[in-house]
Amino acid sequence: MHVLEMVAGAIVVLAVIADVFLTVLYARIGAGILSVHIERATWWLFERFARLFDARHDKVLSFCGPAILVNLLVSWAILLTLGAALIIHPGLGTAVTTSSSGPTPTDFMTAVFAGGSSMSIVRAADVTPNTAFYQLYFLLNSLIGASVISLTITYLMQVYNALQRRNTLAYKLYLQSGETSDAAELLAGLGSRGSFQCGYTSLTDIAVEMTVVMEAHHFYPVLFYFRFPRPIYGVSYFTLMALDEVSLIKSALSDDELGWLKESVPVTQLWRSALLLASSQEKKSRQAGAADEARQPSAEDIERWSRRYRAAVRRLRDAGVATTDDEAAGAANYVALRSRWHLQLMRAMQMMSYSPEEIDPMAHCPESSDARAPFAVRRHAFGPSTAFDPKER
Numbered sequence: 001m002h003v004l005e006m007v008a009g010a011i012v013v014l015a016v017i018a019d020v021f022l023t024v025l026y027a028r029i030g031a032g033i034l035s036v037h038i039e040r041a042t043w044w045l046f047e048r049f050a051r052l053f054d055a056r057h058d059k060v061l062s063f064c065g066p067a068i069l070v071n072l073l074v075s076w077a078i079l080l081t082l083g084a085a086l087i088i089h090p091g092l093g094t095a096v097t098t099s100s101s102g103p104t105p106t107d108f109m110t111a112v113f114a115g116g117s118s119m120s121i122v123r124a125a126d127v128t129p130n131t132a133f134y135q136l137y138f139l140l141n142s143l144i145g146a147s148v149i150s151l152t153i154t155y156l157m158q159v160y161n162a163l164q165r166r167n168t169l170a171y172k173l174y175l176q177s178g179e180t181s182d183a184a185e186l187l188a189g190l191g192s193r194g195s196f197q198c199g200y201t202s203l204t205d206i207a208v209e210m211t212v213v214m215e216a217h218h219f220y221p222v223l224f225y226f227r228f229p230r231p232i233y234g235v236s237y238f239t240l241m242a243l244d245e246v247s248l249i250k251s252a253l254s255d256d257e258l259g260w261l262k263e264s265v266p267v268t269q270l271w272r273s274a275l276l277l278a279s280s281q282e283k284k285s286r287q288a289g290a291a292d293e294a295r296q297p298s299a300e301d302i303e304r305w306s307r308r309y310r311a312a313v314r315r316l317r318d319a320g321v322a323t324t325d326d327e328a329a330g331a332a333n334y335v336a337l338r339s340r341w342h343l344q345l346m347r348a349m350q351m352m353s354y355s356p357e358e359i360d361p362m363a364h365c366p367e368s369s370d371a372r373a374p375f376a377v378r379r380h381a382f383g384p385s386t387a388f389d390p391k392e393r
Helices: 002-025 035-050 057-061 064-091 108-117 132-178 183-190 197-219 222-223 235-252 255-263 265-285 298-318 327-351 366-371 377-381
Strands: 096-098 127-129
Touching: 002 035, 002 064, 002 132, 035 057, 035 064, 035 222, 035 265, 064 108, 064 132, 064 222, 108 127, 127 132, 132 183, 132 197, 132 222, 132 235, 183 197, 183 235, 183 298, 197 222, 197 265, 222 265, 235 255, 235 265, 235 298, 235 327, 265 327, 298 327, 298 366, 298 377
Parallel strands: none
Antiparallel strands: 096 127
């Protein structure tokens, strides 16, 4: 029994070390032994608990990401302590003793106390290993504990640095669209009066930042579970903005005057990186067991997308951007491009409990852009701001 207890303890410790290695050091999506299950279980509990609070549903879910990190750290600490206790317990009273007067307790809680205390270089426990094996194990346990603590602190810093970059990109696209959530408005601003020289640089920056954010989510997939009350910070929101922008570039702009932009590297990079990020979140939603209510585009969807395309073209022309002469062919191309990412974005949206109207408002009210002031008003003024209270961000 003693041998089995020590073997079980060694298996638990090695499993935690492997999980920390895969989660923190290997750092690729889908890696991990325990962490992926902890992430899914925590999201599952939060998602169902949030249903009890209709008015505060978004607020409750916003705590899930930080809670997952806390659960990871606590789980690693508890399992390392448990594994150490299983290894130390057979040696209590003989190979491991206490310096206090009286016989050494041999109950399991004493082993838990000794195992948890031995994970620190500076031990507070009144426990002394008396054999070479346990002396070596206590030293090794201290090194493991110190290493895990250092790695987890670094992990937390990197996760929140990546989260800040993601939120910055999301808010940047929202502001560049004039707080309209309209990719056509963003594109019109990049090429106002038909000049994309400065806009090309901005488009390149967006493509680079999208690639950085995409790779960050491969390094730290826990980022997918950070859901903020405002949908503009959702991965599916700014990914849709980027994909919709590229779809409009490919379908709505003139081949003769802006063919160079449609063929440029930043446009290709933005499309590929945003599509890969959408695919990664879709994969994550399937792993998390999210209900799949997404469907293939219906005739109603295609009709709305065509209306959205025509409204976008009107806005681009109002800004002086050269658009395609064959609007019917452009609309068909736009629908075809949009169909390539529709399902992925809808599944990602459903995973994070957002509604289609929150993530894709322009596709649900295409003609709303016609109510905006003429684009030339930007020369001397700005439209009304819809910026929200910083406390709600």
